Structures are given as C-alpha cells and as structure tokens.
Amino acid sequence: MLLEITDLQVFYGRIQALHGVSLYVAQGEIVALIGANGAGKTTTMRAVSGLRPAAHGRIRFDGEDITKLRADLRVRRGISQAPEGRGIFPGMTVLENLDMGTYARRPGREQRQQDLERVFGLFPRLKERRMQVAGTMSGGEQQMLTIGRALMARPKLLLLDEPSMGLAPMLISQIFSIIKEINGQGVTVLVVEQNAQQSLSIADRAYILETGLIVTQGKGRDLLADPAVKAAYLGVA
Amino acid sequence: MKFLIDNFWTLTSTGLTQGAIYALIALGYTLVYGVLQLINFAHSEVFMVGSFFAMWTLNALASHEGHAGALLIIGLLVLAGIAAMIGSGITALFVEFIAYRPLRRRNAPRLVFLISAIGASIAISEAFGIFISRNILPVPQLVQPKVVLTLFGSQIYNMQVIIVAASIVMMVGLDQFIRRTRLGRGVRAVAQDQDTAALMGVNKDRVIALTFLLGGLMAGGAALLYTQQFGLTRFNVGFLLGIKAFTAAVLGGIGNLRGALLGGLVLGLAENYGSALVGSQWRDVVAFVLLIVILMFRPTGILGESLGKARA
Numbered sequence: 001m002l003l004e005i006t007d008l009q010v011f012y013g014r015i016q017a018l019h020g021v022s023l024y025v026a027q028g029e030i031v032a033l034i035g036a037n038g039a040g041k042t043t044t045m046r047a048v049s050g051l052r053p054a055a056h057g058r059i060r061f062d063g064e065d066i067t068k069l070r071a072d073l074r075v076r077r078g079i080s081q082a083p084e085g086r087g088i089f090p091g092m093t094v095l096e097n098l099d100m101g102t103y104a105r106r107p108g109r110e111q112r113q114q115d116l117e118r119v120f121g122l123f124p125r126l127k128e129r130r131m132q133v134a135g136t137m138s139g140g141e142q143q144m145l146t147i148g149r150a151l152m153a154r155p156k157l158l159l160l161d162e163p164s165m166g167l168a169p170m171l172i173s174q175i176f177s178i179i180k181e182i183n184g185q186g187v188t189v190l191v192v193e194q195n196a197q198q199s200l201s202i203a204d205r206a207y208i209l210e211t212g213l214i215v216t217q218g219k220g221r222d223l224l225a226d227p228a229v230k231a232a233y234l235g236v237a
Numbered sequence: 238m239k240f241l242i243d244n245f246w247t248l249t250s251t252g253l254t255q256g257a258i259y260a261l262i263a264l265g266y267t268l269v270y271g272v273l274q275l276i277n278f279a280h281s282e283v284f285m286v287g288s289f290f291a292m293w294t295l296n297a298l299a300s301h302e303g304h305a306g307a308l309l310i311i312g313l314l315v316l317a318g319i320a321a322m323i324g325s326g327i328t329a330l331f332v333e334f335i336a337y338r339p340l341r342r343r344n345a346p347r348l349v350f351l352i353s354a355i356g357a358s359i360a361i362s363e364a365f366g367i368f369i370s371r372n373i374l375p376v377p378q379l380v381q382p383k384v385v386l387t388l389f390g391s392q393i394y395n396m397q398v399i400i401v402a403a404s405i406v407m408m409v410g411l412d413q414f415i416r417r418t419r420l421g422r423g424v425r426a427v428a429q430d431q432d433t434a435a436l437m438g439v440n441k442d443r444v445i446a447l448t449f450l451l452g453g454l455m456a457g458g459a460a461l462l463y464t465q466q467f468g469l470t471r472f473n474v475g476f477l478l479g480i481k482a483f484t485a486a487v488l489g490g491i492g493n494l495r496g497a498l499l500g501g502l503v504l505g506l507a508e509n510y511g512s513a514l515v516g517s518q519w520r521d522v523v524a525f526v527l528l529i530v531i532l533m534f535r536p537t538g539i540l541g542e543s544l545g546k547a548r549a
Contacts, residue, residue, distance in 0.1 A: 103439055
C-alpha cells in the first residue's frame with residue numbers, strides 16, 4: 001500500500017473537520033475523493049501533505065508512519081501536492097516556479113532539462129510562457145503550472161486538489177486526460193474533486209466524503225452508475 | 238538656500254555615502270520583514286555588535302606608528318570586515334533563536350514578537366554598555382583622508398568612494414544570491430507563500446535563519462564602513478542609526494530589496510540637503526517629515542511591493 005490513512009481526525013480550533021477518515025491508495029492507482037464544499041476534502045489533502053496536523057489517527061506512506069513528519073520532509077519522501085486554486089508563486093516566472101518543484105531533490109542540469117521537457121510535453125502552454133511572471137497568467141494556466149511544478153518533484157504520489165476548479169469545460173476535460181496520461185507514466189494519483197462526473201470516469205477507485213466522514217466507496221465506474229451517487233453528485237435524478 | 242546651491246555636490250556626495258550605510262542596514266529590516274512580516278527591532282544591535290567586532294580586530298592588529306602600505310590596509314580592512322560580519326551574523330542568529338523562534342513554535346500573537354524584539358534590543362545594548370563600556374570608544378581609522386577627485390568643484394574623499402563601492406558590491410551580491418541561487422529562491426518562496434513553500438520541500442525555519450544571517454552580514458559590512466567613516470562606536474550606536482535604516486526601508490517599500498537601496502540613498506540625500514536648507518540641528522526632523530510625506534502619498538513606500546512579489 002502506498003498511502004494508508006486510518007481513522008484520521010483533524011480540527012480547526014474546536015471545530016472538527018474530519019471525524020475519522022480511513023482510506024488507502026495502492027501503487028499505480030488513480031483514487032478520487034469527492035464531496036461537496038466543506039465536506040473535508042481539502043483538509044484531508046492538507047493532512048496528507050503535512051500542512052495540517054492530525055489530532056488522531058495514522059498516516060502511513062510507503063511503509064513509514066509519517067503522521068508526525070514535517071511537511072517539507074514528506075516532500076522528500078515522495079509526496080507532492082498541487083495545491084488548490086492559485087497555489088503558485090505569483091512573483092516568480094513560470095520557469096522559476098517549475099524549478100521550485102525540484103527544490104528538495106536538487107537534480108543535475110541534464111535531469112532538470114529532462115523533467116522540464118516532460119512537463120512541457122504535457123503542457124505546451126507552459127513552454128510558451130516560461131519567462132512570464134506566473135501571477136499574470138490565466139487561472140487555467142496557473143492550474144497547469146501547479147500540476148507541472150508538482151511533477152518536477154518526481155513524486156511517488158501526486159496529490160491534486162481541485163484541478164478543475166474555475167476552469168472552462170473544454171479545459172476541464174483536457175486536464176483530466178492529462179491526469180490520466182501522468183498516471184500512465186507511472187505516477188500514483190490521489191485527486192480531490194467537486195466535479196464527480198469527470199473524476200469518477202478516470203478514477204480506479206473513489207471515496208465520497210460528507211461532513212468529515214467517508215460515506216461511500218467503490219470502483220469509479222460503479223459509483224458513476226450508482227443511483228444515490230447520481231442523484232447527489234451527478235445532478236441526475 | 239545659497240548654502241545649498243553653493244555646496245550642492247559636496248552635500249550630494251556626503252548624502253550618498255551616508256545613504257549607502259543606511260541602505261546596507263535597511264536590507265536586514267527588509268529581508269526579515271519580507272519573510273516574517275515582522276520588524277526586527279533588535280537589528281540595530283546586530284549593527285552595534287558588528288562595530289565592536291571591527292573595533293576589537295583593528296585595535297588588536299593595527300599598529301599606531303607610521304603609514305602602512307596600501308595592501309596591508311586593504312588586508313586589515315577585509316579582516317575587520319569579516320570579523321564584523323561574523324559578529325553581526327552571530328548576533329542576528331542569536332536573536333532569531335532566542336527571541337523569535339520559541340514564540341513561533343507557540344503561535345504567539347504578532348504583538349508579542351514586537352515586545353520580544355524591543356526586549357532583545359535593549360538587553361543586548363545594555364549588556365555591552367555594562368560589560369564593556371558606556372563611553373564613546375575610538376576605532377582606528379586606517380585610511381588617511383585624501384581627496385581622490387574633484388567633481389563639479391566638490392572634493393570627493395577616498396573613504397567616500399570606498400564606502401559607496403563596498404556597499405554596491407555587497408548589495409549586488411545579495412541581490413544575485415536571492416535571484417539566482419536555489420537557497421535564494423527558497424527565501425522568495427517562503428516570502429510569497431509559506432504553505433506552498435513547504436509543499437516544495439522548503440524548510441521554513443532554515444530559510445528564516447538564513448534571512449537573519451544575510452541581514453546580519455550586511456549590517457556587519459555597514460558597521461565596518463561606519464567605524465572607518467566616523468572613527469568611533471558606542472553601545473547605543475545602533476539606536477538612531479537603526480531607526481534611520483528602518484525609515485529607509487519603509488521609505489523604499491519594506492520587503493523590497495531594491496527599495497531598501499533607494500530608500501537609503503533618498504534618506505541620506507534628503508538629510509543633507511534638508512540640513513543645508515534649514516540648519517543641521519533639523520537633520521533628523523527632515524528625515525522623519527520626509528517619511529511621513531512619502532507615506533501619505535505612497536503608503537507602501539516608493540517601490541512598494543513585497544520581497545515576495547518582487548521579481549528581482
């Protein structure tokens with residue numbers, strides 16, 4: 001098991017955001033975590049990447065208990081998160097942002113070039129804009145940059161927080177096919193989404209989160225066909 | 238007015254010399270502010286300790302008889318500069334480890350940091366006053382004053398050239414370090430977004446310590462230059478100079494490295510022109526009135542943007 005979360009509880013002050021979440025991600029999978037606003041999706045992400053401390057429960061990654069590990073050290077273990085929204089460094093150029101992705105592993109010149117080519121292959125737009133200051137790009141381009149930057153870390157596990165948020169419909173399906181492609185290159189993916197339709201259709205397995213608890217889980221395509229899921233998350237009666 | 242016009246170029250060269258020293262100290266305020274949004278009021282003591290280290294080194298090494306060769310003088314200055322930088326750098330790290338880091342660990346409110354900063358400043362200054370001396374202490378000035386060139390009828394002294402040149406070298410070095418190196422990129426990342434920086438594997442505490450150290454090194458350099466310009470230091474030498482440098486940092490746009498340079502030079506010039514106009518006893522008044530006027534029109538300073546957003 002690459003990632004295994006057991007009975008995770010997280011608080012913001014006195015407010016409990018997660019009430020005992022358990023889930024796992026196996027090597028090579030795409031796992032989706034879906035739910036409405038405020039269900040605890042981003043909190044789960046932040047607990048995995050180490051930005052939010054776990055009050056209770058355990059997080060194991062690659063055979064190691066990382067529950068208490070600092071966020072920057074988790075990156076070195078192979079967890080890389082593309083944060084929600086505009087989680088870029090707005091004052092840096094696209095290239096500098098991408099280089100930040102390699103901060104922890106200090107690649108040589110050749111390796112860096114290889115990784116850049118790979119990211120530019122997935123997102124040709126970033127190559128065109130590589131000298132542009134990231135804060136001046138469109139939302140979609142910034143989104144691509146966060147994903148590309150996370151890939152520069154050569155993660156074992158890629159965490160994607162709402163990759164489709166605020167994007168035009170055409171861009172959304174493009175982003176999801178790129179996620180599929182990244183997974184095809186051997187990267188395990190845990191994706192958090194409100195867009196259930198798209199994420200369930202690319203996910204091997206999925207969990208549905210409601211007010212801090214996992215209420216349903218299953219194969220992506222089974223959940224797509226589930227009448228209750230359809231009614232609640234796919235806008236189909 | 239006539240005095241200002243007659244002495245315009247002399248006032249300009251003194252102003253730029255003074256401003257260069259302000260700018261070097263201002264960098265320390267701006268660096269720490271950029272990363273922590275905290276005014277490190279103990280930075281004035283970081284400077285003061287550097288000036289003592291420069292004094293001790295020069296007292297120990299400089300002989301009082303005769304004129305030493307140019308090479309020896311340069312060697313001694315470099316040595317004293319290194320000593321001052323070590324003294325200031327250690328003091329800056331000491332302040333971070335003792336006065337700030339424990340508070341960050343406990344998520345202390347912002348006001349507490351301010352109190353801690355003022356406390357650290359007074360404690361360090363008084364410790365030097367008590368254990369070393371409360372008197373004004375002479376520092377050997379190695380460079381014999383000499384006019385090296387005459388510009389528009391005003392005489393430029395060798396020490397002024399040295400101060401401005403050394404400041405430029407240090408500032409360009411710092412600028413390049415922040416812009417071009419991996420660690421510099423880490424500093425900018427933490428300044429722009431601490432959480433996202435952590436997601437890149439940046440160790441926040443290490444970056445914070447680094448910014449204190451960098452600010453300390455600049456203050457150490459400034460301390461040597463100051464002792465060579467004025468030939469003295471004192472346990473409370475940092476107080477007014479620190480406030481002036483802080484003013485320079487705010488004037489240029491706190492958090493912005495190039496703003497610190499600009500703010501320092503503007504402040505140095507304004508002080509000199511101002512005191513020529515209305516009398517030198519008004520020098521400090523001119524400086525702070527200028528600050529208030531500029532902040533009225535540009536609340537974020539002349540180059541107002543954060544270290545984070547600054548590309549440079």
